[in-house]
Amino acid sequence: MSYEKVSQADKVIVGTKQAVKALKSGRVLEVVVAEDADPKVTTKIIQTATELKVPVSRVDSMRKLGRSCGIEVGAAAVAIIH
Numbered sequence: 483m484s485y486e487k488v489s490q491a492d493k494v495i496v497g498t499k500q501a502v503k504a505l506k507s508g509r510v511l512e513v514v515v516a517e518d519a520d521p522k523v524t525t526k527i528i529q530t531a532t533e534l535k536v537p538v539s540r541v542d543s544m545r546k547l548g549r550s551c552g553i554e555v556g557a558a559a560v561a562i563i564h
Contacts, residue, residue: 484514484539489550491562496551498527501561505530510561512537516544519558527559 513531544556
């Protein structure tokens with residue numbers, strides 16, 4: 483389900499650092515995090531989203547998440563923005 487949301491979204495931000503920055507600016511509708519990503523990488527974005535009450539969805543694969551964003555490498559986290 484979340485892969486489809488990401489692929490159908492008009493605007494997404496790929497990567498944890500950029501997504502955290504977007505979260506702090508208030509532009510994020512939802513965050514999607516890959517379960518197979520290193521927790522050291524995803525902890526900050528999950529904490530920030532939770533603090534700001536932005537929904538966090540989880541998917542099983544970084545590779546599939548990257549592909550749903552239209553990139554050929556895996557993505558640990560993606561922010562869907564407006």
